[in-house]
Amino acid sequence: MRMFFCSALLLLAAAVSTGASAGNSDPRVIELIAASDNTFRLLHEKSAVIRAKPGELLRLRITSQRGSEQARDGATHSLVIRALRDQGWDLRLYDGTKDYDLKAPDVPAEYLVECTVKCGRGHDDMRMKLIVVK
Numbered sequence: 644m645r646m647f648f649c650s651a652l653l654l655l656a657a658a659v660s661t662g663a664s665a666g667n668s669d670p671r672v673i674e675l676i677a678a679s680d681n682t683f684r685l686l687h688e689k690s691a692v693i694r695a696k697p698g699e700l701l702r703l704r705i706t707s708q709r710g711s712e713q714a715r716d717g718a719t720h721s722l723v724i725r726a727l728r729d730q731g732w733d734l735r736l737y738d739g740t741k742d743y744d745l746k747a748p749d750v751p752a753e754y755l756v757e758c759t760v761k762c763g764r765g766h767d768d769m770r771m772k773l774i775v776v777k
């Protein structure tokens with residue numbers, strides 16, 4: 644938890660410093676649902692794929708809805724990219740809607756987004772993609 648908090652602070656610092664030099668610093672808002680049927684869904688998109696430019700600032704507005712199970716700490720889902728955990732892509736989600744500011748990785752690639760909270764039926768397939776393209 645402390646590690647996550649630290650990386651969140653670092654991200655915030657990075658966002659602030661980038662914003663100061665770039666001028667156009669508003670993160671792009673992406674609305675998504677971690678749904679009670681244990682799927683990720685993007686509002687306004689047909690497929691569960693987040694597309695971003697390298698280093699793009701993103702504001703994930705995530706609504707989490709409890710499935711049939713939840714974690715002991717009350718988390719109903721999570722949103723994790725294992726390869727980017729140290730860059731803040733490691734969110735525990737609790738019921739309700741919350742904003743998370745993140746930065747897309749600098750390396751163009753396809754990243755697997757997973758839920759790591761045992762949320763019930765469908766959990767093993769609770770995945771989506773982050774595709775970073777120049």
Ligand SMILES: [Cu+2]
Pocket residue numbers: 681720721758759760761762763766767769
């Ligand atoms: Cu899950």
